[in-house]
Amino acid sequence: MPGSRQPVPGSRQGQSQGRSLPSAGSIAASALLPLRLFAGFTFLYAGIDKIALDPTFLDLTSRTSILAQLQGYAHASPLAPLITAVAIPNAWLMGVLIALAEIAVGLGVLSGIAFRAAAWGGAGLSLLFFLTASWSVHPYYYGQDLPYGLGFVTLAIAGHGDLYVLGPWLDRQFFTVPRGRHAPAPAPVSAERRHLLHAGVLGLSAIVLAVVARPLHALLMPSSGAGLSSAGTAGTGASAQTGTGSSSASSGPAASSAAAAGGSNPLAIATTAAVVQAGAYGFQVPTAIGNAAPGDPGVVVSLGSGKFAAFDAVCTHAGCTVGFDPQAVMLVCPCHGAEFDPRNNGQPVAGPTNVPLTALPLSIQGGEITLRA
Template identity: 70%
Template sequence: MGALLPLRLFVGFTFLYAGLDKLALDPTFLDLTSRTSILAQLQGYAHASPLAPLISTLAVPNAWLVGLLIALAEIAVGLGVLTGLAFRVAAVGGAALSALFFLTASWNVHPYYYGQDLPYALGFVTLAAAGHGDRYVVGPWLERQLAPRTPAGRRASATPPLSAERRLLLQAGVVALGALVLGVVARPLRDVLLPLGPAGRAGSPGSSAGTISTGGASSAAPASGAGGSGAAAGVAPGSSDPLAIGTTAEVAQAGAFEFQVPTAIGNAAPGDPGIVVALGSGKYAAFDAVCTHAGCTVGWDPGAGLLICPCHGAAFDPRNNAQPVAGPATVPLAELPIAISPAGVITLRA
């Protein structure tokens, strides 16, 4: 097991950190109104995951609870793997969580080896198969602490050893209790840590991912321009055409303008989020705002002049047909053909 110690330390610490990050450091993960919340991510995965029916019917309506359970499960896996308590159960749990992340957050990553969740799953499988080899574990110490004591306060010398079942139950209980305690103290800890953190961490819309994906948990690039784009719109003011999405004046004011796709256009489905961007020199382009990686909604970053996905940091260049220029996405956003009237009304062309 000594040879696997680096792997054990890495995946254990990463999962512990990912869980605490969601609860203690990321102000948006459980804030369901946020563009980067667990709810937004689940809605994105419902577009692109093979588990889409389950996500839509079970996870999305209970997004807050799902997010909380994911964070606590990550903390428990991290604690179990690092301490050696209920080690194999924790490693199998880590493999199952990573497989879940692979089927959701990493499913659309091509080629598959760019995704981070499959290697985590295999790392946990390796640990579960190898066990901890009784090295670097706190189980024996814990049992000594819990052993019955004599009236004089000394430990009874002849304490019968615990059965394997009782030992597993005891260790799993300690890990679960530890995860709960950390989960409870995470929130107050957040209030202390956030003001000390890097500028922009608090309230930064893309500060975590949460992603449900562990590896991407904190790597998402901020969609700092999300607030810079206009409010979602359906029909341009003063127009009765359902395909009229806004006016050039509105787009020019904010640099971009969000709307809801009213009908199926190319690869865009009715109800998809859409975004129209001012390209300069009086030119505009509209795109389906569903990220082609795993389905989160991209936002406009006026500083970078890019459409940024808050979930795992994909960036798309609207001046180059929304080709991906960073992050895990490899397919451009779907462009929506538009026409602009002399009065400046932007209309989708179905």
């Protein structure tokens, strides 16, 4: 319409449509910056970790792979029928899609490109993780996915407030603004076109980053190999876990740190007296034993009546290190609440896995507990 005012690409008016915090009665965009940075970086790292840094996540033969995790979720999640029918038969693809989605969410929230779509995507992923990875965590507030989800909902509602955003720069690259006094007025760019462009750039960036992450990591950190295991940490996102791990309060005192008793024998892990006194004793697995890898954290537990049991302490859900709860006499994972019974060969009794801990055969002689390799 002649005389009507149209938003110009790259102009303040054009930039802020639908993406700004309202100015009246609202908090400053800068107040949400810490949340935006934390949530964005965490999801970005979680996606890259799954696809490039953790060699076990997409290795379907690994007991901490996406397949093993999905099989664990299928026992307790309200989405069990869907997991069994769709996700498990396509576990590798699901793992890749989850990682890509996390990378896109992280990039979008950090850069401000397709910000609201990315934030709602983060909220949706967090809900998915809550219904699967965190569903068996009790009480619910030990799970990390609900807080992430609510954080993303907050960002999606508030918007980025035009603070540190790349959208206007992107618009200037793709939608040319005529320069000069006598230049014709630029044709209006529809919001749909801009949103489409932003979503396309975001998706493409996520794919490119996923493709180059592993070779880049190998190039920059050759000593760590192509993959750096994230075992022992509560990886982010439903290991998919986005989460950084929940409180370990429910697991009680962790097993004591390693202190083998055996002098020069690397397979001697503790004295019986020390384990009885502490309830459980931590050590480092000295050599490959069954599924246990050298360097894995191990734990030997006193079962009473002079009996002991030793296990690889790597949780079979997503690789966190289990701790010992002396009250319940259980090995408990602080990340998503898996519990393993040391009196029953490390069988899981709760949580998102149905795979037992790796039991380590041992022998006892002269008050010394020794692993049998």
